[in-house]
Amino acid sequence: MDAKKAAYCDDLKLIKQGAEAKVYKAEFLGRNCIVKERFPKKYRLPEIDEKLTKKRLTQEVRALQRCRKAGIATPAIYFTDLVGSVIFMEEIPGCTMKDFITNNSHEKLSDKVVCAVEKIGEILAKMHNADIIHGDLTTSNMILKTSEQNDGPIIYMIDFGLSQSSSLAEDKGVDLYVLERAFLSSHPDSEDLFEKLLQSYKSFSKNCEPVFKKFEEVRMRGRKRTMIG
Ligand SMILES: Nc1ncnc2c1ncn2[C@@H]1O[C@H](COP(=O)(O)OP(=O)(O)OP(=O)(O)O)[C@@H](O)[C@H]1O
Ligand SMILES: [Mg+2]
Numbered sequence: 001m002d003a004k005k006a007a008y009c010d011d012l013k014l015i016k017q018g019a020e021a022k023v024y025k026a027e028f029l030g031r032n033c034i035v036k037e038r039f040p041k042k043y044r045l046p047e048i049d050e051k052l053t054k055k056r057l058t059q060e061v062r063a064l065q066r067c068r069k070a071g072i073a074t075p076a077i078y079f080t081d082l083v084g085s086v087i088f089m090e091e092i093p094g095c096t097m098k099d100f101i102t103n104n105s106h107e108k109l110s111d112k113v114v115c116a117v118e119k120i121g122e123i124l125a126k127m128h129n130a131d132i133i134h135g136d137l138t139t140s141n142m143i144l145k146t147s148e149q150n151d152g153p154i155i156y157m158i159d160f161g162l163s164q165s166s167s168l169a170e171d172k173g174v175d176l177y178v179l180e181r182a183f184l185s186s187h188p189d190s191e192d193l194f195e196k197l198l199q200s201y202k203s204f205s206k207n208c209e210p211v212f213k214k215f216e217e218v219r220m221r222g223r224k225r226t227m228i229g
Contacts, residue, residue: 008028008079008081008088009026009027009028009033009035009088010026010027011026011027012024012025012026012035013025013026020038020039020041020056020161021036021037021038021039021161022036022037022039023035023036023037024036024037025091026088028078028079028088029078031078031090031091032090032091032093033078033088033089033090033091034075034088034089034090034091035086035087035088036060036086036087036089037084037085037086038053038056038057038085038086038161039085040053053085054082054085056161056162057080057082057085057087057161058082059160059161059162059163059164060087060159060160060161060163061077061080061087062160062163063132063134063160063163063165064077064089064160065077066130066132066165067127067130067132067157067160069130070126070127070129070130070132071126072123072126072127072130072132072157073123073145073154073155073156073157074156074157074158074160075089075090075091075092075156075158076089076090077089077090078090092143092145092156092158093145093146094143094144094145094146094156095143095144095146096139096140096141096142096143096144097116097120097139097140097142097143097144097155098138098139098140098186098187100113100116100144101113101116101117101139101186101187101190101193102186102187105187105190108192109192109193109196112153113193114193114196115152115153116144116153116155117193117194117196117197117200118196118197118199118200119152119153119155119200120142120155120197120200121196121197121198121199121200121201121202121203121204122200122201122203122204123155123157124137124175124176124179124197124201125200125201125202125203125204125205125206125208126204127157128172128175128205128211129204129205129206129207131165131166131167132163132165133163133164133165133166133171133172133174133175134157134160134162134163134175135160135161135162135163135164135175135178136159136161136162136163136178137175137176137178137179137182138178138179138182138183138186139182139183139186139187140159140186141157141158141159142155142156142157142158143155143156143158169207169210169211169213169214170214170218172211172214172215173211173212173213173214173215173216173217173218174214174218176198176201176211176215177215177218177219177222180194180219181222183197
């Protein structure tokens with residue numbers, strides 16, 4: 001914990017140390033918050049590292065806000081420190097979709113898992129309809145909010161550091177492919193479940209045909225690569 005962060009909030013607890021960022025839980029003006037700090041990487045030239053870190057932070061903040069405007073649930077941003085590369089954001093109480101699927105998959109295609117996965121398909125279609133490409137879609141980058149009401153799952157999207165704005169079917173197809181790879185490796189034997197996600201995406205997408213064409217192409221390229229080794 002450095003002095004800069006400590007000056008903004010009390011009681012930082014490290015919850016994740018990734019390759020690019022440290023994520024803490026803390027309190028910010030009396031609210032539970034998440035502090036995401038990107039740190040310098042020694043193996044990069046300092047000027048390049050600084051530029052990349054700034055770019056990731058800017059992309060993250062921008063995409064979080066663009067999603068909110070498009071009606072996609074994302075954490076509210078409380079404060080951004082571009083110099084210290086820190087984002088303070090709302091903490092979403094709940095669990096990652098990865099844990100939710102893992103903990104509820106004893107029964108194949110259980111109703112609540114199918115319902116959550118269909119919701120993801122809907123969210124991604126809406127995100128792509130708004131030309132937002134996430135860039136790092138995994139089930140760890142989605143949080144299922146704990147809710148007292150019974151009005152269906154609310155899923156929040158997070159971790160937009162690799163996002164971009166693009167209307168190209170290719171970028172959307174690659175986004176789906178990245179998710180497919182992550183989904184099938186995090187959740188073994190879940191091809192049928194992932195198919196439900198794609199079906200739901202199709203029904204909410206404004207322009208799914210070219211996106212799926214690209215998705216298939218990228219899949220084929222991926223398979224060829226795996227075969228060649
Ligand atoms: N707003 C939030 N509310 C609740 N939990 C969060 C929130 N943001 C992050 N988390 C938790 O912290 C974990 C890591 O956060 P995040 O995915 O943003 O960082 P990361 O994967 O290390 O980032 P990067 O890929 O940019 O290196 C998430 O999987 C989630 O469990
Ligand atoms: Mg992440």
